[in-house]
Amino acid sequence: MEKAYDHLRTESDWYRKWEASGLFTPDVKATGVPFSIILPPPNVTGSLHIGHALTLSLPDIIVRRKKMQGFNVLWLPGVDHAGIATQMMVEKNLKKERNLSKEDLGREKFLQLVWEWKDLSEKKIVAQIKKLGLALDWSRMKFTLSDEMQRVVRKVFVQLYREGKIYQGTYMVNRCPNCKTVLSDLEVEHKEVHGRLTYIRYPLKKDPRRWIVVATTRPETMLGDVAVAVNPKDSRYKKLIGQEVLLPLAGRAIPILGDDDVDKHFASGAVKITPAHDPLDFKIAQKNKLEKIVVIDELACMTGPIPGKYLGLDRFACRREILADLRALDLIEKEEEYVHNIGHCQRCETVVEPNISRQWFLKTADLAHPAIRAVLEKQIVFIPEKWKKVYFNWMENIQDWCISRQLWWGHRIPAYYCQECQEVVVAEENPGRCTKCGGARLVQDEDVLDTWFSSALWPFTTLGWQNDSPDFKTFYPTSIMATAFDIIFFWVARMIMMGIHCAEAVPFREVLINGLIRDDKGQKMSKTKNNAVDPLEIIREYGADALRFTLAIQAAPGMDISLSINRIKGYKTFANKIWNASRYVIMNLRGDEDLRIDVRRISDADKWILQLLNATVEKVNVLFDEYHMYEAADLIYHFIWDEYCDWYLEFSKNDLESPHTRSVLKLTLFRILQLLHPFMPYISEEIYQKIKTDKDFLLQTEFPAFNKDFVFPETFAAVEVLKKVVAETRKTRTENRIEPNKKIPIYLACDSPAEKEQLLKHLRYFDFLARSLKTEIVDDLSVLPKGFRGVSQNWEILLPFASDEDRLRELQRLTGEHDKLGKLIAQMEGKLSNSEFVGKAPAEIIQSFKKNLQEYIEKKAKIGKTIDDLS
RNA sequence: GGGCGAUUAACUCAGCGGCUAGAGUACUACCUUCACACGGUAGGAGUCAGAGGUUCAAAUCCUCUAUCGCCCA
CATH class of the missing domain: 3.40.50.620 (HUPs)
Structure with a gap:
């Protein structure tokens, strides 16, 4: 195996082999x-x-x-x-x-x-x-x-049409003049826009020297006004209801009417009604049976029965003209800066134009009820659950869905118009003749269906x-x-x-x-912002495995992800680590390993890793079932790096002669590859091929599950003690600047006879990991040469001084630690002497507090004694 | 206007009642020891946005405030 992992080579052709083997194709009869x-x-x-x-x-x-x-x-x-x-x-x-x-x-x-x-x-x-x-x-x-x-x-479509759920109708819809099609409500994005609210005087017909003031953000629509509406409870305007005003510029007379939907606190309290170009006005016009005058066409240009000078103008150009003309007539009362929400086309960001037209709709009310019930009854579960609120909120207020689009690319609407009798025939295939009059001149609807x-x-x-x-x-x-x-x-x-x-x-x-992926500054990725990342580029540089692992470990359900290249780099390094750990294992296999482990003949280190693997497997399965793959990924990462590589592979170096240990090495590596496979399919497959079992591909092997034969709690605990003593020894070495590679004599003492016995059994591991020349486990450290001290739970460590300077430095360090422990102990004693805490906290919490306190006290005592010793 | 989320180490994020708050990257010191320098050993780094409250115990629950982001109308 190569010394460095090459993701480009590994990821180049596994996919073809997987696919060719039919692994991805299920059999319905399986x-x-x-x-x-x-x-x-x-x-x-x-x-x-x-x-x-x-x-x-x-x-x-x-x-x-x-x-x-x-x-x-x-x-x-x-x-x-x-x-x-x-x-x-x-x-x-x-x-x-x-x-x-x-x-x-x-x-x-x-x-x-x-x-x-x-x-x-x-x-x-x-x-x-x-x-x-x-x-x-x-x-x-x-x-x-x-x-x-x-x-x-x-x-x-035909089925829904026959059921009356799809219908054709003339309603107010959103039209994008740039995309030249109508849109559903969902395709309209409301964005805050700084606009202008213009207050316009509409002179009364009876007495043109008096007027009513209406406010609008869209003055050009006044050409299509059919009324002025006020709230009937508004004392300012109550008596004007029933009168008429002369619509400026257009010169038509239109009525003033009362309607409860008018908000009397908004602007002047009187609103102009343009039924053809505003949804609320449309509603009021329907109620009051008002005419609808279309003055803006499908391309957002002025049209209809309006003064010739405005005809054909773009809506915004017309707005400028109208304002200028009103100003000239002194009909503008005032103008205000105004921030309001305007609908924009989701695709092209053009301001959409509300527009009346004949379109196809899907009636949604009857469909929504069972859909709501399905989620309420948990036939469908949202993960995370909070999204169901969003779902309910929308479904309970659902509007009919405009499904026709004036596009070419899509499902052509299967409706045919008879040119003879105007009958609309809806059928799966062109019927050839009109079902009503038998006429042969049928023309299919030009529109297509909404993609959705x-x-x-x-x-x-x-x-x-x-x-x-x-x-x-x-x-x-x-x-x-x-x-x-x-x-x-x-x-x-x-x-x-x-x-x-x-x-x-x-x-x-x-x-x-x-969630969505954002860049490392939390910005939404988009081409226009130029912060979009091409997955292929990342895959080329870091590998698909690293990318998948990064996404998985960051994907807490429903949360947005800030994608940081640094993290991807980190998991590429992880792949290299896995590669080299495997390289070590594979290099040391001799072909006599057996995946059926004989637990009576394996070492304590073997037992320790098997127990830990077992616990990891168990947790990973639970996390997967809860869809917490991000936590599972984290667990696997740390199991591999911090336990398997840092400790187990090191332990194993002392036992390579044992076929049983080599078997455990092989089995644990196999399990690791299996755990990893869903996240990192390529590297896991590549390595699996080198220790292959009877299955051709890793995907065909059985995902690890809890194994009741691999439960060794006592041995596990003993090895954990060993790890702590090693760690403390290393720390003592580093802190005191003892050369990392220099083998030195090490003295240990321990209060617990049981632990002492265990460690004696594990001395070969200790000597190797702590770089010990000769380790002695004694009863009393004070009789030995003076040295640097370390304390780990029941254990004391002594590394002999090389000089008197060493002694003074050690004294200083110990005093500092002594003080720190004193503070911590006082804190915990305070808690434990609090009768409320002791009375109300669960027993196991109090128990663990007491246990820890005891440890701290003992550690402090030992340090105290050492200080006396060294002084 | 209604709703949702975020605010934790220099950066990007986990943790969501209980032992001295974690990870990756970055940083510091030492080390080319025979799986790996894409490495090892050790270390520094955070009044968990702020203010109140609930609790024996709060980063974690509640209320308010601030800032940022999103959705719906």
Whole structure:
């Protein structure tokens, strides 16, 4: 084996071998308990970012352990067509590279271009995922816009239409003038904007010298005003209700009406009503049966029955014109700086325009109830649980979902309009003739479905619900959905609704929510901030194993992660440590080792490590079951480095002649590789191949479980004492500047005959680890030559002085420690003499306090005696 | 406006009622000893944001304040 671990070499071709061996492909007929996770499909908008690495590798860690535990595991990959995002990206490229718009190409040619892009992007993404080492079953790979998915989406659409859950209607929706499509409420991001509140005078028709003042942040919309509304309880305006005002610039007369929804404390207390361009005004207009005048078109330019000079102006240009014209007429009472929230397009950040139009909607109320109940009844559990509050909050206030988009890339809506009788025919395939009048001129709806519509069907459609396939029967409901919190509404909630409705069961049992990845300054990563990290770069430099381990150990459930390169570096070093520990073990194996350990013939150090391994295994399993993989990773890390390498491998150097110790070395290494495998699949596999058992791959071996044969509490305790005495001896050496390599005589004394006996048995370890020339265990240190002292519980250590200076230095140090202990003892005695503490604290706490106090007192006494001795 | 989270060593974070508060990185001293200098041994480093409270006991629970971040309306 090489002296330094080379992650590039190790990580280069294991994946191909795993995949080729069919390890990742489950058999529906297998006997194991089914366990399934569907990969959250990455968007085919380009390549993966580091956030994906987290969301994808956490479930992989779970999946690999489950496989090793004998579950029949399906981990199914796929990618998402990501309608609006992908289309925009391709449009942008087309503009940049060929200076063409999608309209220049036409629908068919443009879509062909998007498909090409999709293939490229998918290829990149799949390569990235494989680099990460995910144990995905590629034979079942899915795409949200494949022919099969298109069929099933149409099937569901038609079903929901027939049930009356999908309907077409004319409502106020959000429109992005840049993306040229409507958006759902979720795709609108509200951001605080510094704007201006303009107070405008609307003259009364009866008496133009008097007026009512309305305030607005959007003066251009006044051209579409149909009324002025006041609160009927507002004494200032009560008597004006019923009168009319003359709408400035437009010159129309509009009524003043009373409506309870008007907040009389806001601005002037009177509001202009523009039903076609404001959601609240729309509501008030519906109530009062007011006309809706559209004055802003789909591209956010002025339109409709307005003075010609404004026609065709962009909404913001028009605003400037209107303000200038009002000012000229002295109709502006005042203007105020005003901070308010404005909706922006999630994709392009353009200010969205509320707009009335005819769209397709999904009625959500009936779907939401069972979805809420499923979580209430714990058929679905959120991890961490706090996210269910977020879920409930949204679901209880859910609005109907606008599902049509004016895009080309996506699932085309299966609705056909008869050109003869205007009938709307909704069908899975083009019916050819109008079902009402028999006319042959049918034109399909131009729009496509919101990307999230197909995503909502993902868990059951990927498993073949539409064909009642064996996969569906075996693996649905899936076990876990792992995702980031930012798509709980977009995706998780909708999957639950559609899963219950269509597939008649919840889509998954547990929702594992992970945080976002931030940079080491806590900033959200983004391309615009230029702090985004490419996972491939990290993998190249530090290894997929190091990246996976870093993500795992930092991923406390639901918490954001600040990704620090330093940490990744640290775990790359860890891989090297593992490599070298293995190198040591493998170099010393002689081929006669037996993994069935004969516990009667192994050394105490062997027993000690087996007991510790056992305890670690037990805890790791508990932590995994609680989804605390980050703690499991931490535990494994410290077991390997601080116990196995620092102590056990050193102990073993004295026992290499024993085949039993060599067997334990081999077994413990094997177990370590198994524990590590879910986190670090590559290095663990590479080393496993060198100590291979009857299984070809580590993933086929059984994940470690508690072993009742490896329980040796007394031996364990004795070795722990030995470690402490060694540590104290080393400390005494270093503090007193005794050369690390120099072998010196060491004297030990101990109050406990039992411990003394144990240590005598372990003297070969002690001599080796403490670099002792000759160790003597005596009854009374005071009869020996003067020396440096160390104290560890029942033990005293003496390292003879080389000079009188040594003596004085030692005296000074001891005095300091004596004082420190005195303070600590006083503190603890105070607690123990407090009757309330003694009365109320649990017995074992008091017991351990007393025990510690006793130790401190004894230690102090010993130091005191030594001080007298040396003085 | 409603809600959620964070604030612990120089940096990035764990710990979430109980022994002298931990990790990785960085730092200091010494050491190329035959697994590993991507190493070893030892060390320094924190009034756990602030103020009150509950408790025998608080970084941990409660209240308030401050700062930062996020979500919903």
